[in-house]
Amino acid sequence: MTVAVALLALVGAPPSEAKLEGKVVRLGGIYPITGKGAEWGEHSKIATDIALEEINAAGGVGGVKLEVVVHDTATEVGQAISLTRKLVLEEKVLAINGPCFSSEYEALAPLLDRLQIVIVSQCSSKPGLAKLSKWAFRNTLTSDKQLEPAVDVWKKRYKIKTAAILYDSADAVSAAEGAKILPVLLKKYGVEQKDILTYQTKDIDFSAQLTKIKSLGVDGIALGSCYQQAANIVRQARKLGLKQPFLAGACTGSPEFAKLVGDDGEGSIIGSAGWPDDPRPRNREFLKKFMERAGGKKPNYGGMRSYDNVYIMKQVIEKYGVTNKPGDLELDREKIRKGWAELKGFDGITGATGMDADGEGAGKSTVLEVKGGVFVKVEY
Structure with missing residues (x-):
């Protein structure tokens, strides 16, 4: 077209x-x-x-x-x-x-x-x-820049000591976040990674992964996911009795995520590159x-x-x-x-921006929190 x-x-x-x-x-x-x-x-x-x-x-x-x-x-x-x-x-x-x-x-x-x-x-x-x-x-x-301050906020706010990672292995950004970026950042900020689990973009049932995470007894759950799957994961987690706070980045940074998760996603922390409000x-x-x-x-x-x-x-x-x-x-x-x-x-x-020596955007990441079905900006 x-x-x-x-x-x-x-x-x-x-x-x-x-x-x-x-x-x-x-x-x-x-x-x-x-x-x-x-x-x-x-x-x-x-x-x-x-x-x-x-x-x-x-x-x-x-x-x-x-x-x-x-x-x-x-x-x-x-x-x-x-x-x-x-x-x-x-x-x-x-x-x-x-x-x-x-x-x-x-x-x-x-x-x-x-x-x-x-x-x-x-x-x-x-x-x-x-x-x-x-x-x-x-x-x-890039995702590492979006996620780093979000990891710091998430850890401090919820006193996260242990976490599990769940990511979409079929999506380029989500896979990079789950397999490479989040493990490095969790280690940097003193969060013990208990396990890494994966799913595929078209999956709609995440009960097996979430049941495993529930058995680990972790303090928080970090996602590498686009917003549609992330919203489904959060809702299914709550139905299974998981109450841990969620962390996510890049592709979850759509205002539709906050709307879809509603109360189930209250308090979720998102690393992003812009805030519509x-x-x-x-x-x-x-x-x-x-x-x-x-x-x-x-x-x-x-x-x-x-x-x-x-x-x-x-x-x-x-x-x-x-x-x-x-x-x-x-x-x-x-x-x-x-x-x-x-x-x-x-x-x-989206704020002051420029290019670094590699042609990547240089600016400040935005940390967002889900409150009442919308994103609010977290100062850091």
């Missing part, structure tokens, strides 16, 4: 540093609008639309209308690769927002040195992937616009960072002298790569 997103008429004059040609500045977007990651893709698309409307209403990019051509990867690696090639070779976009999932990103990044185009993920969080290519960037926080005025305005389009749902951090990514693209294009001339396409793509590599201190709705 292909959706070209370009909205509202242009007003205002271009910035002095921008000398853009043409009727449209065209970017690409590869989002998982269908498949297992549909919510993350839908939120990214909605947020992209909002940013485009705002930018174009204020004069576009250097006085030229901004467009993002969005393709649906269906959360499939092969789709992500073929659609990226289409955007680069046929649709001639300047840069690409996405992909979201780490499985897609990990397969795509090694191809970029040949394709020579920037990709910027809004939610891929498996550690170490951006260094696969100088063209690969991620405006998010940030009270700053710009965030409140974004949240209002988003919820109007999303049927009352709040954005996950992938949606929030997609919004920031469009604004960062605008800043980079204007600041680094992109011309938008067809004959300058390769040079313009290199200018955008340089702009992302040098990005520091961008003030977005």
